[in-house]
Structure formats: structure tokens, C-alpha cells
Amino acid sequence: MTERKTSVVVLGGGPGGYEAALVAAHLGASVTVVDRDGLGGAAVLTDCVPSKTLISVGDFMQRFEAATELGVGFEAAHAGEEATADASRVNARILALAAAQSHDIEQRLLTEGVRVCRGVGRVLAPGRVRIEAESGTEDVDAEVVLVATGATPRVMDTARPDGERILTWQQIYALKELPERLVVVGSGVTGAELAHAYLGLGSDVTLVSSRDRVLPGEDADAAEVIENVFRRRGMTVLNRSRMASVERTGDGVVVTLEDGRKVEGSHCLLAVGSVPQTAGLGLEEAGVELTASGHVQVDRVSRTSARGIYAAGDCTGVLPLASVAAMQGRIAMAHALGDAVAPLNLRGVSANIFTDPEIATVGYSQKDIDEGKVDAHTVMLPLATNPRAKMQNVHDGFVKLFARKGIGTVVGGVVVAPRASELIYPVTLAVQHRLTVDQLAGTFTVYPSMSGSIAEAARRLHTID
Numbered sequence: 001m002t003e004r005k006t007s008v009v010v011l012g013g014g015p016g017g018y019e020a021a022l023v024a025a026h027l028g029a030s031v032t033v034v035d036r037d038g039l040g041g042a043a044v045l046t047d048c049v050p051s052k053t054l055i056s057v058g059d060f061m062q063r064f065e066a067a068t069e070l071g072v073g074f075e076a077a078h079a080g081e082e083a084t085a086d087a088s089r090v091n092a093r094i095l096a097l098a099a100a101q102s103h104d105i106e107q108r109l110l111t112e113g114v115r116v117c118r119g120v121g122r123v124l125a126p127g128r129v130r131i132e133a134e135s136g137t138e139d140v141d142a143e144v145v146l147v148a149t150g151a152t153p154r155v156m157d158t159a160r161p162d163g164e165r166i167l168t169w170q171q172i173y174a175l176k177e178l179p180e181r182l183v184v185v186g187s188g189v190t191g192a193e194l195a196h197a198y199l200g201l202g203s204d205v206t207l208v209s210s211r212d213r214v215l216p217g218e219d220a221d222a223a224e225v226i227e228n229v230f231r232r233r234g235m236t237v238l239n240r241s242r243m244a245s246v247e248r249t250g251d252g253v254v255v256t257l258e259d260g261r262k263v264e265g266s267h268c269l270l271a272v273g274s275v276p277q278t279a280g281l282g283l284e285e286a287g288v289e290l291t292a293s294g295h296v297q298v299d300r301v302s303r304t305s306a307r308g309i310y311a312a313g314d315c316t317g318v319l320p321l322a323s324v325a326a327m328q329g330r331i332a333m334a335h336a337l338g339d340a341v342a343p344l345n346l347r348g349v350s351a352n353i354f355t356d357p358e359i360a361t362v363g364y365s366q367k368d369i370d371e372g373k374v375d376a377h378t379v380m381l382p383l384a385t386n387p388r389a390k391m392q393n394v395h396d397g398f399v400k401l402f403a404r405k406g407i408g409t410v411v412g413g414v415v416v417a418p419r420a421s422e423l424i425y426p427v428t429l430a431v432q433h434r435l436t437v438d439q440l441a442g443t444f445t446v447y448p449s450m451s452g453s454i455a456e457a458a459r460r461l462h463t464i465d
Contacts, residue, residue, distance in 0.1 A: 014041020016312030020329030058200025191271035300343035302332035360424035363412025
């Protein structure tokens, strides 16, 4: 007799959904993924992949500005010419890359035997899901349901996007021309990254921040470096300036601040947060508890309050990172299907902000130490003294390590540098595996290298205790 397979239905094909589907398929389940917009979700189609591709183009263009400092000139025939970005071609390439990545994900799921339905799903009750797909509507049994429907840009009544001049971060890739004067509202991660990208592409950028500094949720020393770089490169940064409204004015926009000031631009990019896509899914009727903001409440193995229903990704509000969504999805399936599982450990999550320089973090923060959440020493080592940084004309950035007092285990760190997303990995390994600063410092690094500063910071922490 053939053993009956556990039926799993995944609502949403983003990182949390497709990674969960792969795990469930490997564990022998019968898996259906219901997705409306395309495999990969916002992370692949309108957020991470597109925005980081856009940023990479801006970073490439900014290298030309530093060429003369490195002793590099241009042919006389091209003297006076400047590198320019063709927004239409840049965006076409971005959308093509996103579509290709989405296609690859779908093919991988199909290869693993996962059924993919283009449409929407609704929980009728624990163990029962309605799928409204292009091929019709069907009700299916689902012993395990994973909700991974993500989030969508927050829209305010006083600043309604029109997709032409007033834009969310999901709409910018439809632009045929580079914004001449871009006003970015919101100085969190999305706002700061895209303001940086368009500055590099050649736009005149004004960043409207309601807080005392850009990136208010990040390490204060790191945020100060980024804000100084922004200003030095010509960006206008308006701190303590809360947006009241955005209006279209023919070929431009006017952003009105709460103190009455008006900021004019050709385009406005709204980066004022996101809201979970949990409405209309039948979750509350099925016994799933939601927060006041509409996020699904989950524990560290991704369980909701309803038996057999799990959730992962931005719809949970745990941490809006594709890597966290994927881990939540994998953990959910391992737990639901009886495989070995370790609860989600947010202290081991490394995160990166793709400005130039980048900001990468892991573990406890400086704020945690200042507030007494962990008793740790801090060492901050500027990159200006690093020989590889000098070779590459890097002036801004640092390595900061946190080590628990008395025993010297590495509990966190911050790297501000070009490609900090790569440099944070050894610090993440140290945090995840509770390595001491002596173990980190005693590991060989290449000379010269940026990673040498991580080892040097660890050596300096050895002498503190």
C-alpha cells in the first residue's frame, strides 16, 4: 500500500513560501503553492532583486567620479563627456532579471513536484483552503497551511501614488526617464537605499526624514557616516521634517511638510513603510490571531494560534528580510512534518543596507549595550588605517565588534564598508557559534584585506579584560 502524503498548501510564492515548499517536497509532502503575482514575490519582482540591481548601476556610475583620485584619466576625444544613465534601458534590464529569477524559481518548484497555481487562496477553516485560480475555483484539504502573503507599500490619504510622478518603490521600474529632481519621503532602509541609488544615477535628490538622522533604527555611528556621505555627494537631507502631503503639479510634485515648508521636485518616491497582506484571507475566522497592525502572530517555529496553520515572512512582522522569511518557511515545514528543527534565532540574523558604503549588522547592537541588555565591551576601528582601503580609495567606514565582558564571546558587530554584506559573514559565524575574540583574532586573514580589520578589532578586544 502506498503511504499517503501529507497535504501542504502554501499561500504566497515569496522567499518564505517557495523555500517552505521545497522543504516540504523534500520531506515527502504533497505541496501546492498558490501565488498571484509571480514566484519570488516582492523580494524578486519589485523589491530586493530590482532595488539592489538599480543600486549596483548607481554605484558603477559613481566610480567614474573617483577615477581622477586614482590617477585615471579619459581619452582626449572623450574629454568633458559624462557617464549618463538611460532609465528606460536600466529598468528594462532590471525587470528582465527579475522575471528570469522568478522563472528559475518556478522551474525549480515544478522539478521538485510542487503544484503551482496562479491565483489567490483563502483559509475556509483549519485543514481546508479555497483556491481561486485561473483554471477555476476549488476547495482542497490541507493538513498544513503556510501563510506567506507578504506586505505591500503603505499608502497615505494625503499622498496617493499615481504611478507617474508620485511613486511607491514598486512603481519606479516603469519610469522611462530618470527623475530630474527626486524627493524621497522616508529615511528608513528603503528610502535611504533608493535615495542613494538615484543620486548615483544622476538625479538631484532631496531626502525628507522625520527623525533626527537618516536610518534611525540603525547603529548611530553607521548612520552618521551614511548621512555625511549623502551630503558630501550633493544630496539634500531634511532632518526633523515630517511630510504632510504630496500633490501633483503638472510636470512635477510639491511635498508639503508639517511646518508649512514646500519641497518641489519632478517626482516623489514614497518610502513610508508597509502593511501586511492578510485581509480577506479568512485567517481570523479560522482562529488565527492578528496584531493591531494586521500582522500574523507566530512563535519561534512559525506556528500561529490555529492548529496546522503556520506563517512566514513580512506578513508576520518578525523581521522584514528575505533571509528571515526563508528561514521561517523552512522551520515551519520542518516542524509541521516532523523533521529536526531549531527555533528561529534572531540574534544570528545578519542584515545589510545597500548604500555606499554598505552597513551590515549582526547580533546585539550598540543600543542594546547602552541600555544594559547585554554586558559587553565595544571596539570601533576606522577603515582609514586599513591598507586595502587606502588602495581602493575608501575613506569612509569602520568595523565595530561587541564582546561579552569576562568571557570574550562575540555577541554582535557592525561593518560599514564597500561590500559590507560580504565582510559581515565572519562576524556572523562568530556570533552564531559563540566564538571568542581570541578565536576570531587567531584566524588567518589575507594581507592586505578589509577582513584584516575584523581580526585587528578582535585583537584589541583581547586586552580589555
